[in-house]
Amino acid sequence: MAKAKARSVKKTTAAAAPEPAAKTGFRINKSLITAAVIVAVAVAAGIIATLVRGKSLSSKPAVSSTAEGSITINDPATNQTFQLTVEPASASVTTAGVQNTMPSAKADFSYLYKIPASKTEIMKIGLDEAKYLYDNGRALFIDARVTGEYEQAHIKGAISIPVGTAVQDIEKNKAALSQKGKVLIVYCHGVGCHLSDKTAYSLYDAGYKNVVIFFGGWNSWSEANYPEYKKAL
Amino acid sequence: MVRSKLSRVQKSAVKKQPEKQFKAQDVLLNFFSNRALLTAFKILIGLVFILSSVTKVFEPEEFSKAIGSYKMLPEIFLYPMAVVIPWLQLICGIFLLIDVYSKSAALILSGLLGVYTIAITQAWLRGFDMDCGCFDLMIGLPDKVGIFAIIRDLVMLGMTACIFFFGSDKISFHGLFKRR
Numbered sequence: 001m002a003k004a005k006a007r008s009v010k011k012t013t014a015a016a017a018p019e020p021a022a023k024t025g026f027r028i029n030k031s032l033i034t035a036a037v038i039v040a041v042a043v044a045a046g047i048i049a050t051l052v053r054g055k056s057l058s059s060k061p062a063v064s065s066t067a068e069g070s071i072t073i074n075d076p077a078t079n080q081t082f083q084l085t086v087e088p089a090s091a092s093v094t095t096a097g098v099q100n101t102m103p104s105a106k107a108d109f110s111y112l113y114k115i116p117a118s119k120t121e122i123m124k125i126g127l128d129e130a131k132y133l134y135d136n137g138r139a140l141f142i143d144a145r146v147t148g149e150y151e152q153a154h155i156k157g158a159i160s161i162p163v164g165t166a167v168q169d170i171e172k173n174k175a176a177l178s179q180k181g182k183v184l185i186v187y188c189h190g191v192g193c194h195l196s197d198k199t200a201y202s203l204y205d206a207g208y209k210n211v212v213i214f215f216g217g218w219n220s221w222s223e224a225n226y227p228e229y230k231k232a233l
Numbered sequence: 234m235v236r237s238k239l240s241r242v243q244k245s246a247v248k249k250q251p252e253k254q255f256k257a258q259d260v261l262l263n264f265f266s267n268r269a270l271l272t273a274f275k276i277l278i279g280l281v282f283i284l285s286s287v288t289k290v291f292e293p294e295e296f297s298k299a300i301g302s303y304k305m306l307p308e309i310f311l312y313p314m315a316v317v318i319p320w321l322q323l324i325c326g327i328f329l330l331i332d333v334y335s336k337s338a339a340l341i342l343s344g345l346l347g348v349y350t351i352a353i354t355q356a357w358l359r360g361f362d363m364d365c366g367c368f369d370l371m372i373g374l375p376d377k378v379g380i381f382a383i384i385r386d387l388v389m390l391g392m393t394a395c396i397f398f399f400g401s402d403k404i405s406f407h408g409l410f411k412r413r
């Protein structure tokens with residue numbers, strides 16, 4: 001009797017051991033399935049949200065034509081058409097805090113040749129200003145991206161001064177940098193990339209003060225299909 | 234007689250477990266499987282992910298730009314990911330906050346955090362000086378890619394891993410509506 005009891009205790013201890021492993025295995029499987037369901041719900045929510053946003057965007061009034069003297073607006077929700085007359089005489093120009101970078105045939109870009117009084121005054125220029133300087137032969141592009149990216153592709157005629165280049169290494173490009181009448185245009189990947197700011201500051205510190213930052217960078221230049229160098233494949 | 238035999242059997246069963254050798258490990262396990270700590274982790278991670286995803290849900294364009302700036306994925310994948318990931322974060326965040334299927338939610342968030350950590354690390358090593366796109370869309374926090382962002386993600390990854398390993402996959406609402 002006693003032996004039988006002892007055996008039963010042994011059996012229960014032996015049986016209890018492998019149980020947690022089996023349970024955790026099952027639990028992990030179960031949580032994987034639940035996770036998959038959550039992912040599916042998120043995908044569905046994303047798709048529905050995109051569709052709803054697309055609908056609400058298309059139902060917003062849209063400007064259909066901007067004929068001279070009037071603007072026609074169609075409201076798809078009510079199927080109504082409004083016409084606004086524009087009176088140029090009453091139009092006024094408000095000066096914004098940002099410098100005008102819109103393209104214009106008669107635009108005066110002489111401000112680009114100004115030398116900034118301090119590092120914080122280094123100008124940020126757009127695509128059109130960069131192209132203007134390039135076309136007039138006044139531009140020296142400086143690529144602030146890493147050397148590998150420069151070697152793959154860069155703006156035609158650009159030299160490479162990656163971020164973090166020491167002053168003595170900047171001086172290696174002295175001949176190019178100290179050309180008279182040239183504006184040093186520093187660029188990197190594009191909007192949101194701050195490598196060009198840092199290289200511009202170190203150029204300014206090294207004494208090359210005729211420097212500007214091209215904030216549209218490589219992305220806007222290559223998107224506009226302007227002259228570039230590309231490594232042959 | 235019977236008692237002595239029983240106690241011997243019990244003793245031998247107890248001896249089999251190498252209890253003393255892993256004392257430090259046990260202390261750590263007990264600490265991280267502590268219910269109060271897990272609840273704190275769930276609420277914290279839940280809130281963080283809900284707050285970071287709310288604006289991204291409504292502005293997938295901005296978020297796709299943020300993903301694109303990491304230069305890891307082909308452009309074709311950017312928008313679909315920018316649409317799905319915020320919803321995933323939002324749903325998992327809510328699930329963790331109210332403690333519903335928290336194990337599965339923690340599993341998904343661990344995966345996401347792992348990917349974020351890899352993305353931020355590679356951007357940092359490649360020398361990208363850019364915004365991380367983690368929280369800056371929400372409150373305009375200056376949130377740059379760098380060692381701080383990597384450590385923060387790793388800490389959060391540790392928390393989600395604790396929830397995954399020690400949490401349960403039930404609709405438990407932190408045990409608030411438990412029948413006693």
